[in-house]
Amino acid sequence: MLNVDQAEARAGALIDAARKAGADAADVLYVGEASLGIQVRLGELEDVGRSEGEEIGLRLFIGTRSASVSSSDLSADALAALVERAVAMAREAPEDPHAGLAPEELLFRGDLLPLESDDGADPSPAELKQRALAMEAAARGVAGVTNSEGAGVSAGRSVFALATSHGFCRGYHSSHYSAGVSVVGGEGGAMQRDHASHNARHFADLDGPETLGRLAGERTVKRLNPGKLASGVMPIVFDPRIGGGLVGHLVSAMSGPAIARRTSFLLGREGEQILPEGLSVIDDPHRIRGLRSRPFDGEGVATARRALVDNGRLADWLLNSASARQLGLAPNGHATRGVGGAPGVGATNVHLTAGTQSPSELIADIGLGLYVTEMIGQGINPVTGDYSRGASGFIIRNGELAEPVAEITVAGNLLDMYRTLSAADDLEHRRAVNVPTLRVEGMTVAGA
Numbered sequence: 211m212l213n214v215d216q217a218e219a220r221a222g223a224l225i226d227a228a229r230k231a232g233a234d235a236a237d238v239l240y241v242g243e244a245s246l247g248i249q250v251r252l253g254e255l256e257d258v259g260r261s262e263g264e265e266i267g268l269r270l271f272i273g274t275r276s277a278s279v280s281s282s283d284l285s286a287d288a289l290a291a292l293v294e295r296a297v298a299m300a301r302e303a304p305e306d307p308h309a310g311l312a313p314e315e316l317l318f319r320g321d322l323l324p325l326e327s328d329d330g331a332d333p334s335p336a337e338l339k340q341r342a343l344a345m346e347a348a349a350r351g352v353a354g355v356t357n358s359e360g361a362g363v364s365a366g367r368s369v370f371a372l373a374t375s376h377g378f379c380r381g382y383h384s385s386h387y388s389a390g391v392s393v394v395g396g397e398g399g400a401m402q403r404d405h406a407s408h409n410a411r412h413f414a415d416l417d418g419p420e421t422l423g424r425l426a427g428e429r430t431v432k433r434l435n436p437g438k439l440a441s442g443v444m445p446i447v448f449d450p451r452i453g454g455g456l457v458g459h460l461v462s463a464m465s466g467p468a469i470a471r472r473t474s475f476l477l478g479r480e481g482e483q484i485l486p487e488g489l490s491v492i493d494d495p496h497r498i499r500g501l502r503s504r505p506f507d508g509e510g511v512a513t514a515r516r517a518l519v520d521n522g523r524l525a526d527w528l529l530n531s532a533s534a535r536q537l538g539l540a541p542n543g544h545a546t547r548g549v550g551g552a553p554g555v556g557a558t559n560v561h562l563t564a565g566t567q568s569p570s571e572l573i574a575d576i577g578l579g580l581y582v583t584e585m586i587g588q589g590i591n592p593v594t595g596d597y598s599r600g601a602s603g604f605i606i607r608n609g610e611l612a613e614p615v616a617e618i619t620v621a622g623n624l625l626d627m628y629r630t631l632s633a634a635d636d637l638e639h640r641r642a643v644n645v646p647t648l649r650v651e652g653m654t655v656a657g658a
Contacts (some may be wrong), residue, residue: 211242211243211244211262211263211264211369212240212242212264212284212369212371213369213383213444214369214371214381214382214490215381217240217369217370217371217381218371218373218380218381219241220240220266220284220371221238221239221240221266221371221372221373221379221381222238222379223289224236224238224266224268224289224292224293224373225237225238225373225374225375225379227289227290227293228268228270228293228296228297228375229375230392231293231294231297232272232297233270233271233272233296233375234271234272234273235270235271235310235375235376236268236269236270236271236373236374236375237268237269237310237311237372237373237374237375237507237510238266238267238268238269238372238373238374238511239266239267239370239371239372239435239547239548239549240264240265240266240267240370240372240381240549240572241264241265241266241267241368241369241548241549241557242262242263242264242265242368243260243261243262243264243366243368243369244261244262244263244366244367244368244370245259245260245262245364245365245366245367246258246259246260246335246338246364246365246366247259247260247338247362247364247365248335248338248339248342248362248363248364249338249342249360249362250339250342250346250360250361250362250363251346251358251359251360251361252308252346252358253343253346253347255339256360258335259614262371263282264282264284265281265282265545265549265563266280266281266284266289266292266549266561267279267280267548267549267550268280268292268293268296268554269296269543269552270293270296270297270300270627271300271309271310271311272300272301273305274305274306274307274309274310275300275302275303275304275305275306275309275372276300276303276306276309277296277297277299277300277303277638278296278475278550278551278552279292279295279550280292280549280550289596290542295374297329300373304534306532307535308532308533308535308536309532309552310375310531310532310535311374311375311376311509312509312510312511312530312531312533312541312545313531313540313541314376314377314378316511316512316540316541317374317376317378317506317510317511317512318378318380318505318506318510318511318512318513319512322380322382322505323496324498324627325497325498325499325500325503325504325507326411326412326498326499327382327383327385327411327494327499327500327503328367328383328384328385328411329386329411329412329413329414329630330383330385331412331413331414332365333365333367333387334657337499338364338365338530339363341363341389341419342361342362342363342389342391342419342562343361344419344420344423345361345363345391345419345420345422346358346360346387346391346393346423347423347606348419348420348421348422348423348424348427349361349391349393349422349423349424349426349427349430349457350393350423350427351423351424351427352393352424352427352428352430352431352538353431354395354396354427354430354431354434355393355394355395355427355430355431355573356394356395356396356397356401356511357393357394357401358391358392358393358394358488359392359393359403359405360391360392361389361390361391361392361423362388362389362390362391362428363387363388363389364387364388364389365385365386365391365413366385366386367382367383367384367385367386368384368386369381369383370382370383370384371380372506372508372509372510372547374509374510376510378510379454380505380506380510382484382504382505384411384422385411385412385413385514385630386409386410386411387409387410387411387412387413387415387416388408388409388410388416388499389407389408389416389417389419389422390405390406390407390408390422391396391405391406391407391422391423391426392404392405392426393405393427393430394430395424395427395430395431395433395434395601396434396435398456400434400435401437402430402433402434402616403430403433404426404429404430404432404433404583404584405426405429406422406423406425406426406429407422407571408422408640408643409501410499410501411499411500411501411503412499415499429583432604433583433602433614433616434614435613435614435615436602436613436614436615436616436617437605437613437615438615438657439580439605439615439618439655439657440657441579441654441655441656441657442654442655442657443652443653443654443655444546444576444578444579444580444652444653444655445573445576445579445580445606445649445650445651445652445653446579446580446582446620446649446650446653446655447572447573447576447580447581447582447606447645447647447648447649447650448578448582448645448647448648448649448650449581449582449583449603449647450637450644450645450648451583451641451649452582452583452584452585453584453645453646453647453648454641454643454644455643456624456627456628456631456647456648456650457491457560457562457643457645458560458643459590459592459597460476460484460491460519460523460624460628461491461493461518461528461557461560461643462592463475463476463592463595464476464524464526464527464528465527465528465533465555466527466528466529466530466533466534466536466537466539466544466555467530467532467533467554467555468592469527469533469537470533470537473592473593473594474592474593475591475593475594475595475624475625476524479524480524480527481523481524481525482523482524482623483521483522483523483629484519484522484523484524484628484629485522485628485629485631486522486629486630486631486632487521487522488521488522488563488565489519489521489522489562489563489565489631489633490517490519490520490521490522490559490562490563491517491518491519491560491561491562491563492515492516492517492518492561492562492563493515493516493517493518493544493557493559493560494515494558494559494560494561495513495514495515495543495558496513496514496515497558497559497639499640500558500559500639501641502557502558502559502642503558503559504558506543507530507541507543507544507545507546507547507552507555508530508545508546508547508554509530509531509541509545509547511531511541511542511543511545513558514542514543516542516543518557518560525544525550526542527539528542528544528555528556528557529541529544529545529555530544530545530546530553530554530555531540531545531553532552532553533555535622544556544557545575557643558642559639559642559644560642560643561637561638561643561644561645562633562637562644562645562648563633564631564633564635564636564637564646565632565634565635565646566635567632567634567635568634568635568636569634569636569646569647570630570646571632571634572633572634572649573606573609573611573649574609575609575611576603576606576609577607577608577609578604578606579605579606580601580603580604580606580615580620580655581603581604581605581606581611582601582602582603582620583602583603583604584601584602584603585599585600585601586599586601586602587599587600588594588620590624594623595623595624595625596621596623596624597619597620597621597622597623597624597627598619598620598621599619599620600617600618600619601618601619602614602615602616602617602618603615613649615657618655618656618657619655619656619657620654620655620656621653621654621655621656622650622652622653622654627650627651627653630650630651630652631648631649631650632648632649633645633646633647633648633649634646634647
């Protein structure tokens with residue numbers, strides 16, 4: 211795997227080669243990744259995996275025709291063939307009036323921000339194994355846990371470099387760590403499972419193994435002997451580890467390409483009140499140690515903190531250059547990129563602002579409702595916003611969490627759900643999409 215300076219040099223050289231071969235414009239992306247993962251189960255080492263790889267992708271333009279090619283072979287001969295193949299493909303490609311590089315004036319300039327995305331740590335396999343064993347032991351030590359699906363800890367590092375024929379050539383590196391454990395409680399047909407996990411940029415920021423293990427065990431035991439919930443219309447409360455999905459569906463519907471194709475339930479709602487006043491959805495690519503922090507996007511456009519929903523009103527789309535041209539707008543730092551194909555769009559570190567009530571106050575007036583801790587299936591219609599998914603969690607009875615419940619379905623329409631959304635005050639920045647405990651009124655539950 212190349213370091214950042216080497217990756218920038220390789221990407222810049224490939225740009226020069228593409229221009230000499232007849233390309234009017236081009237961009238090159240280098241991605242290198244190395245990772246180490248340890249898996250244990252029932253107190254024994256189950257698997258050790260180490261991987262290292264690198265790829266380089268070239269996208270070039272001849273007029274409004276374009277082609278994208280990639281290679282994991284970075285030798286001079288392979289890259290020369292890559293350029294030759296890309297030029298030949300572009301000459302045969304259809305014209306696309308919206309294709310092209312990002313505007314030069316919007317590209318990232320200046321020094322990289324101190325995002326602390328790489329801690330420089332290099333934990334040994336023995337250290338990762340010991341952490342995984344301790345995590346699983348803590349989970350299995352919770353009374354009522356009867357089996358384990360295993361525990362794992364991984365560590366990795368990546369290098370990202372992007373060059374364009376505008377003269378842009380920048381890169382950065384990052385570290386990433388994860389830990390997780392899943393256990394089973396009960397016996398036979400009454401078995402239940404749950405898990406706990408954490409991801410971080412710095413190894414020192416990972417939750418302790420005993421903390422994660424106990425949490426996984428306690429979650430599992432609480433789910434034993436689930437009851438039934440009668441069908442009806444009632445408030446639904448989403449645990450923070452599940453509620454991020456609601457915001458994720460909202461952010462996905464803000465995709466510039468989806469708006470341009472007219473395939474989003476948010477189409478035509480720019481500036482509308484889609485959340486209650488006081489709630490905002492923030493995209494912050496500059497969060498220190500954020501899981502998706504980045505100084506520039508997949509086309510080199512400078513990133514910035516943005517309110518996607520501002521005080522309840524839809525404020526922005528997620529735009530790359532192609533979708534921005536289709537919509538008559540400017541790209542805004544949300545392009546995503548793999549080494550193959552054209553850029554897509556995506557958000558970075560997203561959070562929904564917190565409310566003022568504690569989670570217990572949020573549910574205090576609910577006579578009968580559902581507190582959801584797990585969702586199953588992908589029953590979302592991105593065009594209409596219709597929402598129907600399997601769920602499990604706990605009955606809310608007279609303002610208190612009561613017995614567990616499973617094998618139910620919750621349904622509604624996302625626009626209606628967003629309009630009645632209320633948030634607790636327990637926001638924590640632990641994931642790529644972070645939300646506090648959320649409450650939605652009037653959802654349909656199909657239970658017993």
